Amino acid sequence: MEEEHIRRIRKLNQAYAYTSLQMHESIARTAGFSGTDHKYLGFLLERGQMTAGELSNLTGLTTGAITGLIDRFEKKKLVKRQHGEDDRRKVFIVPDTDKIMELLAPLYHDFRNKSAELTASFSNDEIKIIESYLSTSVEIMKEITARLSSK
Amino acid sequence: MEEEHIRRIRKLNQAYAYTSLQMHESIARTAGFSGTDHKYLGFLLERGQMTAGELSNLTGLTTGAITGLIDRFEKKKLVKRQHGEDDRRKVFIVPDTDKIMELLAPLYHDFRNKSAELTASFSNDEIKIIESYLSTSVEIMKEITARLSSK
DNA sequence: ATTATTTATCTTAGTGACTAAGATAGTTAT
DNA sequence: ATAACTATCTTAGTCACTAAGATAAATAAT
Numbered sequence: 001m002e003e004e005h006i007r008r009i010r011k012l013n014q015a016y017a018y019t020s021l022q023m024h025e026s027i028a029r030t031a032g033f034s035g036t037d038h039k040y041l042g043f044l045l046e047r048g049q050m051t052a053g054e055l056s057n058l059t060g061l062t063t064g065a066i067t068g069l070i071d072r073f074e075k076k077k078l079v080k081r082q083h084g085e086d087d088r089r090k091v092f093i094v095p096d097t098d099k100i101m102e103l104l105a106p107l108y109h110d111f112r113n114k115s116a117e118l119t120a121s122f123s124n125d126e127i128k129i130i131e132s133y134l135s136t137s138v139e140i141m142k143e144i145t146a147r148l149s150s151k
Numbered sequence: 152m153e154e155e156h157i158r159r160i161r162k163l164n165q166a167y168a169y170t171s172l173q174m175h176e177s178i179a180r181t182a183g184f185s186g187t188d189h190k191y192l193g194f195l196l197e198r199g200q201m202t203a204g205e206l207s208n209l210t211g212l213t214t215g216a217i218t219g220l221i222d223r224f225e226k227k228k229l230v231k232r233q234h235g236e237d238d239r240r241k242v243f244i245v246p247d248t249d250k251i252m253e254l255l256a257p258l259y260h261d262f263r264n265k266s267a268e269l270t271a272s273f274s275n276d277e278i279k280i281i282e283s284y285l286s287t288s289v290e291i292m293k294e295i296t297a298r299l300s301s302k
Numbered sequence: 303a304t305t306a307t308t309t310a311t312c313t314t315a316g317t318g319a320c321t322a323a324g325a326t327a328g329t330t331a332t
Numbered sequence: 333a334t335a336a337c338t339a340t341c342t343t344a345g346t347c348a349c350t351a352a353g354a355t356a357a358a359t360a361a362t
Contacts (some may be wrong), residue, residue, distance in 0.1 A: 002271060005270060005271075005275070006266075006267045006270045006271065006279050008282065009266075009270045009278065009281065009282065009285075010263070010266060010267070010270075012282060012285040012286060012289070013266070013285070015285075015289050016285050016288060016292075017168075017172075017175070017287055018170045019289050019292040019293055019296070020167075020168045020171070020292055021168075021171075021172060021190075022296050023292040023293075023295055023296045023299075024168065026295075026296045026299040026300055027299060029299075030299050034347075035347085035348065035349095036348090037348095039172075042169075043338080051310080051311090052310075052311060052312095053310060053311075056310095056311095061254045061348095061349080061350090062349075062350055062351075062354080063310075063311060063312075063349070064311090064312075064313075064349080064352095065315090065348070065349055065350075066311085067311070067312055067313080068348065068349080069348090071323085072348095084310095087309090087310085087325090087357075087358070088356085088357060088358085089309065089310045089311065089356065089357045089358070090309095090310065090357095091310075091311065091312095093344090103155065107299070110295055110298070111291065111292070111295050112161070114291045114294075114295075115160075115161060115164070115288070115291060116157045116161070117158075118284070118287050118288065118291065119156060119157045119161075120153060120156075120157065122280070122284070124156070126280045127156050127160065129273070129277045129280050129281065130160065130169070130281060131159065131163060131286050133159065133269070133273070133281050134160075134163040134164070134166075134167055135163055136269050137167060137266070137269065138163070138166050138167055138170050138264065140175075140266060140269065141167075141170040141171055141173070141174045141262070142170055143255075143265075144174055144177075144261055144262050144265075145170070145173050145174045145177045147185045147261070148174075148177040148178065148180075148181050148258070149177055176351090185318075185319080186318085186319065186320095187319090187356065188319095197352075202339080202340090203339075203340060203341095205340060206341075207332075207339095207340095212319095212321090213320075213321055213322075214339075214340060214341075215320080215321070215322080215323095215340090215341075216319070216320055216321075217340085217345090218340070218341055218342080219318090219319065219320080220319090223319095235339095237352075238329070238338090238339085239327085239328060239329090240327065240328045240329070240338065240339045240340065241328095241338095241340085242340065242341095278331080
């Protein structure tokens with residue numbers, strides 16, 4: 001019964017998305033972040049230093065909101081402001097990777113371990129299937145988001 | 152190379168969680184919802200009518216915040232307040248399922264179709280593997296969340 | 303060179319959703 | 333009846349956000 005499979009996977013996906021959101025919110029709260037800061041800190045961590053304007057574009061926040069975001073991070077000494085040498089208007093936000101990792105790593109520790117264990121419990125062929133499913137899903141969601149944002 | 156698999160799946164998971172969040176935020180904005188309202192409306196839709204207090208417990212919001220949430224939904228005629236017959240202090244939030252679906256269904260239409268297509272592209276055995284991966288992941292994340300919330 | 307335009311970030315004023323604490327109204331227990 | 337409790341609402345204050353404009357630096361135009 002194919003319809004049944006589709007329904008079950010859809011339900012699982014909803015649960016997955018919701019639970020993931022909950023977990024990340026919990027982790028953020030535990031780390032002492034309010035609201036969406038955790039998400040944007042992850043951004044900085046992954047992409048490395050960038051200017052305030054770039055972060056504004058990437059996040060969709062106004063430059064004013066970015067100023068506040070950097071202020072909060074800077075107060076916690078998780079990032080530093082560094083004026084551009086060639087263009088002194090630019091403000092590079094330089095994440096203190098070690099400090100951020102020190103703060104977040106313990107909170108992700110268990111999740112990482114258990115997830116790794118789960119992955120290791122599958123064979124190579126099985127992992128290919130899971131990877132294929134996940135990556136195509138990501139593509140689908142990106143496409144939907146792009147379409148909605150352009151409206 | 153098992154380590155490599157684990158790393159790749161972890162990266163895919165991060166991308167999945169992030170993209171999913173982005174998509175749901177886009178859908179919310181398109182539907183005219185600010186912030187987290189969309190999430191809680193989904194809650195009401197899935198669980199059906201409940202009292203303000205129950206929603207407060209489930210969401211973790213204070214009762215004051217729930218009052219505002221219901222006000223906003225009520226103004227858009229997506230839910231109705233209904234005083235309990237046995238206990239007149241209680242306020243049941245009754246979602247207008249048809250109206251909510253009418254608002255949200257078109258926005259999820261493409262996503263649902265493409266996801267169904269993706270699911271249908273796998274064999275029965277492959278789907279079992281994906282289901283197993285997703286459901287165990289959900290369990291892991293629930294456990295982590297519960298542990299953090301109790302601290 | 304001086305001036306105008308553009309660019310990058312910051313500042314200010316106002317908004318909206320949130321919390322904490324207390325008010326209101328209805329219920330249960332003594 | 334009165335007290336204690338419960339469910340929701342109200343109020344005051346906070347915080348992150350937007351929109352619009354200020355500041356400062358870079359680039360272009362005359």
